[in-house]
Amino acid sequence: MRHAAVAIVLFAACAQITAPLELGPLDGSLEAAVVRQEKWVLSESDGSVSVLTPRSVRNEVARAWLRVVREERMRVAAWLKLPMVGKLELRVVDRFPDGFEADGFSSAKRVFVKGNPDAEPRSAERDLIGHELVHVFLASQWKVTRPFWFEEGLATYIEGESLGFGGTGTSLLAGTVGLEALDSRKLMFADLHSYPPRLGYRLAALAIDDFLVRHGKSKLLALGREAGDFEGAYAVVTGETVSLLEERWRSAIRAEILRRSR
Numbered sequence: 001m002r003h004a005a006v007a008i009v010l011f012a013a014c015a016q017i018t019a020p021l022e023l024g025p026l027d028g029s030l031e032a033a034v035v036r037q038e039k040w041v042l043s044e045s046d047g048s049v050s051v052l053t054p055r056s057v058r059n060e061v062a063r064a065w066l067r068v069v070r071e072e073r074m075r076v077a078a079w080l081k082l083p084m085v086g087k088l089e090l091r092v093v094d095r096f097p098d099g100f101e102a103d104g105f106s107s108a109k110r111v112f113v114k115g116n117p118d119a120e121p122r123s124a125e126r127d128l129i130g131h132e133l134v135h136v137f138l139a140s141q142w143k144v145t146r147p148f149w150f151e152e153g154l155a156t157y158i159e160g161e162s163l164g165f166g167g168t169g170t171s172l173l174a175g176t177v178g179l180e181a182l183d184s185r186k187l188m189f190a191d192l193h194s195y196p197p198r199l200g201y202r203l204a205a206l207a208i209d210d211f212l213v214r215h216g217k218s219k220l221l222a223l224g225r226e227a228g229d230f231e232g233a234y235a236v237v238t239g240e241t242v243s244l245l246e247e248r249w250r251s252a253i254r255a256e257i258l259r260r261s262r
């Protein structure tokens with residue numbers, strides 16, 4: 001999935017939501033550029049998970065990063081009910097190439113996060129690693145093609161369980177900024193990638209919340225066992241169309257915009 005275009009609009013990112021920003025599975029050229037830009041040091045490994053840093057770091061710091069990856073990998077695997085297969089790399093990056101303004105991205109086997117390699121990970125970096133690992137699991141173990149709203153919505157939703165929205169009774173729209181500026185007549189899943197990223201991701205997670213409330217988690221996980229076209233898989237698994245979900249989602253956002261304008 002290519003999200004490179006989103007990088008251009010990241011300067012609009014708002015500070016009100018504390019979650020760091022990331023861009024999901026990206027094209028290989030960015031990954032190659034980041035891999036090339038440093039002389040990477042293998043700082044810690046348990047044989048399954050490795051932590052690489054742009055320079056040597058203290059052992060306890062490297063171990064702390066490894067521990068966070070292992071814990072988040074277990075948490076995400078449990079949520080998605082998927083096995084932890086294959087090797088995984090975390091690369092702690094203290095600068096991304098010019099023009100890339102997000103805080104992280106992932107490929108099928110590597111997670112890149114912006115952080116201070118000389119310090120133990122903070123909670124924001126843990127959240128980001130959890131989010132990225134959702135992409136890693138989906139990329140490596142789900143066959144069905146996934147539209148942006150589903151991919152980022154699910155990653156944000158699962159990340160949000162530790163951030164305090166989604167699955168906790170807190171409104172997924174609480175704290176969103178910029179909702180009022182949207183044209184509520186034109187809300188489309190297909191446009192979410194062009195919204196300010198933090199808002200777009202949260203709105204995508206709202207669609208996942210609707211799915212879970214209406215159909216339950218087992219149906220959501222069943223999508224992962226389908227192959228091919230997403231809309232077809234969605235219809236088979238849920239008995240409704242994506243358009244119906246989208247219509248409910250649009251109505252919920254409209255209601256929230258209306259509530260805020262009163």
Ligand SMILES: [Zn+2]
Nearest residue numbers: 023024152155
């Ligand atoms: Zn993402």
